[in-house]
Amino acid sequence: MILDITGPIRNGMWTYGDPLPSVEIEQVAMLEGEGWKGHRLQLHTLAGTYIESADHLLPGRKTIGELPVESFVRRAWIAQLSDKRELEPITAAELAAACEGHAHRPGDALLIATGWDKRWQEPEFVTHCPFFTEETMKWVIERDVGLLGVDVPCMQDPRADDGTLCRQFFKQERLLLAPLVGLRKAATGPWMLAALPLSIPGVCGAPCRAILMPITEGG
Structure with missing residues (x-):
């Protein structure tokens, strides 16, 4: 079974x-007129589910287009947390408990489910989302997570998000994948994650289609 975790x-x-x-999608060619369909898309690098490199916040880092395609395909583990309330911190202790037993290898992806993706269509999706504490991000970095995926749109408290926690994460050539949907459908893992961004030279990130495929423990 392949799971689509893209919003x-x-x-x-x-x-x-x-x-x-703003995101704008407009049909500009019609079957009745032009004989074919076509749409105009107004997007940006942080539209929908996107993946971004350290170039988003740090100078002199590789852009998404400069990274090898295998960077976006990794073994992944799922951390299933209890449903989070508005503006509730995600703690290192609960994340460690959810990851107990993971046979995590350096560079693997860690995907964190808080249930917040249920609010995707709501106006408060960004402004009231759960968030990491500094201790939580320290735990992720010390575990040598190569790709961090979350179902929330902000890593830091959205009321005072200055990018500090993401800068700490991006000090190494790591990738951030957010916000995801449907992680509640996924067991712990291991999974094979593929999160392939649009091929746009020179940008720090891009919308992507993220999917999970089951693998054996030896994979």
């Missing part, structure tokens, strides 16, 4: 605000 991109969806533009 839909639609007109009027949640946004991070200025200076990023």
